[in-house]
Amino acid sequence: MFGAVEKKETLKRLRQVIGALDGSMPKEGHFFTLLGEYLPKGSLIEFYGIGKTSAWVSFLREHKQMRSVWLESELSIYPLALMQQGIDLEKIFFLEEKNWNRKNFVWALHQILQSSVFDVVTIANMKFSEAELRRWQLLAEKNKQMVFLISQEPHSSWVPALQIEVKRDQKDLLHFHFQRRRRSL
Amino acid sequence: MKVLCIYFLNRNATQELAEVFYRYTPQICGRGDHAIFLEISRCEKLYSVESLSARLKVLLKKMDVPACMAVASDPPTALARARFQMEEKMDLPLAALEYYATPLVSDPFLQKKIVRMIEVLQVLGLTRLQDFMDLPLKTLSGRFGALGLQMRRNIEDATGIPWPLFKPREQIVECCQIEYELRVDNFESIYFWMKSLVDRMVLRLRARGECVRTFRLQLDLEPHSQLKQKEFILDFHLYEPSVKVKSILTILRERLQTELDRRPLESPIIGMEILVQESLPWRGSQQSFLDPQSEERREQESGLFQRLRQRLGEESFFKTRLRSSYRPELAWEKVALQNISASQSPRVPQRPLRLLPSPLPLVWQSQQQQLGYEQGRGRWGRNSQCFLFKRILRVDHQEVLSGDLWSQPFERRYFVMEMEDYEKWWVFKEGGRFFLHGVFD
Numbered sequence: 001m002f003g004a005v006e007k008k009e010t011l012k013r014l015r016q017v018i019g020a021l022d023g024s025m026p027k028e029g030h031f032f033t034l035l036g037e038y039l040p041k042g043s044l045i046e047f048y049g050i051g052k053t054s055a056w057v058s059f060l061r062e063h064k065q066m067r068s069v070w071l072e073s074e075l076s077i078y079p080l081a082l083m084q085q086g087i088d089l090e091k092i093f094f095l096e097e098k099n100w101n102r103k104n105f106v107w108a109l110h111q112i113l114q115s116s117v118f119d120v121v122t123i124a125n126m127k128f129s130e131a132e133l134r135r136w137q138l139l140a141e142k143n144k145q146m147v148f149l150i151s152q153e154p155h156s157s158w159v160p161a162l163q164i165e166v167k168r169d170q171k172d173l174l175h176f177h178f179q180r181r182r183r184s185l
Numbered sequence: 186m187k188v189l190c191i192y193f194l195n196r197n198a199t200q201e202l203a204e205v206f207y208r209y210t211p212q213i214c215g216r217g218d219h220a221i222f223l224e225i226s227r228c229e230k231l232y233s234v235e236s237l238s239a240r241l242k243v244l245l246k247k248m249d250v251p252a253c254m255a256v257a258s259d260p261p262t263a264l265a266r267a268r269f270q271m272e273e274k275m276d277l278p279l280a281a282l283e284y285y286a287t288p289l290v291s292d293p294f295l296q297k298k299i300v301r302m303i304e305v306l307q308v309l310g311l312t313r314l315q316d317f318m319d320l321p322l323k324t325l326s327g328r329f330g331a332l333g334l335q336m337r338r339n340i341e342d343a344t345g346i347p348w349p350l351f352k353p354r355e356q357i358v359e360c361c362q363i364e365y366e367l368r369v370d371n372f373e374s375i376y377f378w379m380k381s382l383v384d385r386m387v388l389r390l391r392a393r394g395e396c397v398r399t400f401r402l403q404l405d406l407e408p409h410s411q412l413k414q415k416e417f418i419l420d421f422h423l424y425e426p427s428v429k430v431k432s433i434l435t436i437l438r439e440r441l442q443t444e445l446d447r448r449p450l451e452s453p454i455i456g457m458e459i460l461v462q463e464s465l466p467w468r469g470s471q472q473s474f475l476d477p478q479s480e481e482r483r484e485q486e487s488g489l490f491q492r493l494r495q496r497l498g499e500e501s502f503f504k505t506r507l508r509s510s511y512r513p514e515l516a517w518e519k520v521a522l523q524n525i526s527a528s529q530s531p532r533v534p535q536r537p538l539r540l541l542p543s544p545l546p547l548v549w550q551s552q553q554q555q556l557g558y559e560q561g562r563g564r565w566g567r568n569s570q571c572f573l574f575k576r577i578l579r580v581d582h583q584e585v586l587s588g589d590l591w592s593q594p595f596e597r598r599y600f601v602m603e604m605e606d607y608e609k610w611w612v613f614k615e616g617g618r619f620f621l622h623g624v625f626d
Contacts, residue, residue, distance in 0.1 A: 050608045053538040053626035078540035078623060079505035079517040080531075085538070094519075095493065095502045108493055108502075115489040117482070168607040 030066075030146070032059050035164075035176055042141035043161035044133060046149040051166040051174045053077070054085075056122060056148055058174075061086045068120035069093040069112060073105065076124065093118070106132065116143035124150040133159035154179055186344045187226040187234070187256060190263035191241065193219050194251040201385070204353045205244060207392035209237060213351040214260070217291030220267070222260045224348065248385060259343035261288040274340075275315035279303045282317065285339040286332055288346055295332070302329055314340060353393060359386045360458040365407065370453040372445050375404065376438060380430075382459045383437065387430050396426040396467035402437065405456035412451050419444060424494060425487030426465045432488045439492055507531065511588025512595065513622065514540060534582055537611040537623030544620035547612065548572060556602070556612070558621055575604040586613075601625070 029038035034055065039045055047055050060068060068091065070077055075096045083089055095112075097105045105126070112121055113136060121140070126149075128136070137159050140147045149155065154163050163179040191206075193199075199215030206213060209232065212224035225237060232240070234256055245252050255266035262274055265281035283299045311317060318340060325333040339346070359382040363369050369378060379402070390397055404417040419440060427433055493502045503519040510516045513536065547556045557574030580600050587596040597613040599622070604610060609625035 050606060051626065057538060074542050076539045076542060078513075078536055078538060080507055080513070080533075081536040081538045081540075083507060084536060089505055089507075093502065093504055095497070097497060097501060104497055108497060111489055111492055115485050117486045117489050168609075170607060 028144075030059075030063055033062060034058050034174060039146065040161050041146060042144045044137050044140065044147045044149060044159055045162045045164070046151060046154055046160045047164050047166055048151045048154045049166040051168040052150050054168075055164070055166045055174055055176070056150060057082065057085050057087060060092075060120065063119075064088060064091070066119040067091050067093075067117070068122060069095060069118045070122045070124065071095045071105070071109060071112070071126075072124040073097050073126065109136065110139070113139035113143065113145060113147070116145060118145065120146045120148065122148040122150060125152065127151075128155065130157050130159065133157050137161075158182070186224065186258055187229065188258070188260050188263040189223045189225050189234070189237065189241075189254060189256050190260065190267045191221045191223070191245070192253045192255075192264060192267035193221075194253070197250060200354065201359070201389070202248070202250065203351065204357075205248070205385070205388045205392050206241065207351075207353060207389075208394070209240075211351065212348055214289050214348055216264065216289060219291075220264055222263065222289065222348075225256075244388065248388070249381065259288070259339075260346060261285045261339055261343050264288070275313060275318065277314045279306055279311060279313065279317065281314060282336055285336045285343065288339060288343055289348065298332065302332070353389075357386055357389050357461040357464070358458060359383075359389075360456065362456050363454055365453065365455060368453050370450050372442055375441065375445075375454060375457075376434075378454075378457055379437060379441075379459075380434060382457060383430055383433055386459050386461060387428055387433065390461065390464060390467070391428050393464075394467055395464040396428040397433070397461050397463075398423055398426040398465050399461075399463035401458075401460045401462055402441075403458040403460070404450070404454050405458070406450060407452045407455045409452055414451075417444075417450065417454075420462075423487075424491040425483075426467070427484075427487070428467055429484065432484060432491075435488055436491050436495065440495055443496065511586055513586065514543075534584055535625075537609070537625045539626045540611075540623040541621060544613070544622045547619040547621050548574075549619055550574060556604075556610070556619060556621075575606065575608070575610075577602050578605060578607075579603040 028042075029040040031037070032039050039059065047053075060066065070092060072094075073096065075094055077094070079089055082092070095108060097108070109121070109123065112118060133155065136147055139145075149160065154160075154165070158180075160180065162181050165177040165179050167175045167177065169175060193202075196218040199218055199221055203213045203215050203221050206221065206223055210223050210225055210228050212227070214222045216222065225232075225234070228237070238254055238256075241254060253267045253270060255263050255270075257263035257266055257274075261281070261284040264284045265277045266272065266274075268284075269277055269281065271277055280303060282303060283296060286299050287295055306317065311320075318337065320328075322337070325337060329336075361378060361382060363378060367374070369375055386397070386400075399420070399422045402419045402421065406412060406415055406417060408415055421436060421440065423433075423436065490502065500519065503521070505517050506520045507516060508518045509531070516531075545558050547558050549556055553574070553576065555574045555576045557572045560571055560573050580602050582599070582601040584599040585596065586599060587594070589595060595615065597615045599611060599613045602610045602612050610621055611623035611625065613620050613622055
């Protein structure tokens with residue numbers, strides 16, 4: 001009997017720690033109107049699906065003072081469209097590693113996160129291992145930066161605080177489905 | 186007049202050291218390789234003697250130069266006090282006479298004469314300057330000639346001695362010789378030696394009110410018969426001119442580590458040199474009262490940009506600016522990281538947020554009303570070899586773009602196609618073929 005209660009308590013605590021199925025978000029964050037919630041600072045947020053880039057742009061448009069950097073092996077974001085959507089090109093930096101040198105890319109990302117120069121760090125179309133994601137998460141948490149992963153497919157990892165699937169409907173509206181949400185550790 | 190004298194316990198390059206103190210006073214004079222005079226009466230309102238001495242002690246400690254200091258109303262007395270560490274002028278030993286004979290310049294020929302003179306005086310039982318001053322004035326010229334009179338006059342008052350003009354060197358070069366036994370051949374030991382050179386370089390730059398933009402690091406290798414290159418040279422161009430040792434060292438360390446990994450040293454280092462090739466005026470200012478972190482942020486930023494550009498290349502880290510071109514893929518350009526003027530968004534229909542690096546040929550299946558592309562050539566780098574087809578739901582916004590008539594003329598008919606999963610593609614038709622150019626992601 002005692003063992004069952006203890007097990008239940010342990011599970012409850014674990015759920016609290018991991019934040020799975022809990023639903024409550026940390027209060028420190030930036031409000032995202034489309035989502036109607038705060039996106040937590042110092043954590044990894046993954047957008048995937050159709051309309052992922054639009055979701056990211058909407059967030060940046062709401063927080064125009066934020067400085068952001070877009071990292072991609074070969075640049076696919078279109079600056080003209082960014083400007084059309086109300087993004088100040090002065091506030092956004094781009095980094096591309098055309099040689100596909102993953103070591104350099106990882107090094108650059110580490111430098112960027114460590115320096116805490118940018119409020120928003122966005123990584124597009126890159127797959128990371130669990131250890132790498134944890135490393136980015138720790139750095140982001142330390143420097144209170146938001147790291148967005150814009151991916152085709154979600155990472156199968158517990159590290160991102162939010163994994164949001166974005167869908168577009170007939171009326172061109174974005175819909176969000178939380179694949180994962182957890183509290184900060 | 187107030188003169189501060191720094192007397193070095195070891196021989197040093199006084200010109201280079203004197204440049205470090207240039208920020209406190211422009212009236213500086215080096216005496217041989219063991220003393221520097223600073224005329225400090227003009228900067229008294231900025232620094233008290235105590236605070237100035239404390240600052241100089243810190244600088245000397247930083248440069249690892251053991252020295253003694255003293256202040257007096259004239260150079261020879263300041264030098265004698267610094268050397269013999271005695272306050273009372275007339276109690277100074279007779280050896281101090283050398284300084285009164287040639288206060289600002291060290292003259293080896295005259296020095297021999299003075300040594301002989303001091304020996305004679307000591308035989309006569311004289312030990313202090315007071316004893317020398319007690320000698321009758323009339324006998325001095327007869328015994329020691331003009332030199333004796335000159336010394337006596339300088340002991341009484343040497344404030345009127347003309348100072349030579351001090352000119353800092355045109356180029357800042359900091360170098361050191363390394364003994365072979367120390368075996369400096371790995372990164373850690375090179376970094377250790379390099380640090381002191383950078384320290385000195387920065388101190389000299391700060392004293393001139395300048396900051397470094399371009400500099401060269403040269404490592405001299407020990408020559409042997411199989412050595413192809415005797416020097417290992419690295420040129421540095423800083424994104425943001427700097428006078429911060431920490432930021433310069435970070436850049437140096439990053440680059441040196443990468444270069445040494447790429448081409449290891451073939452023999453130990455016997456010498457090291459840092460040459461400042463380009464410097465800019467530097468306005469040292471106090472931290473902003475309202476935003477004290479802004480300076481720190483800016484430094485972090487410039488350091489980061491420098492490191493990224495150095496490792497990944499100039500073209501890899503950039504901002505963007507719009508440019509006028511009919512070709513959508515050429516409607517923007519990379520710009521360096523300085524502030525860019527806000528460009529106006531051209532009046533064109535909505536463009537896709539993601540533009541493919543190069544247009545992707547599409548396959549049209551008319552029966553099923555669907556378009557597809559080879560996934561192996563994938564939009565974002567997938568590796569399968571099959572085609573991905575999507576049914577078209579709606580076609581919108583037909584737009585014709587043409588241009589470059591004088592070079593490579595093109596005419597493209599663009600469509601916004603809504604696919605079965607409500608993804609919008611930006612497709613163009615050219616020469617009877619469809620190409621996927623972007624995605625309204």
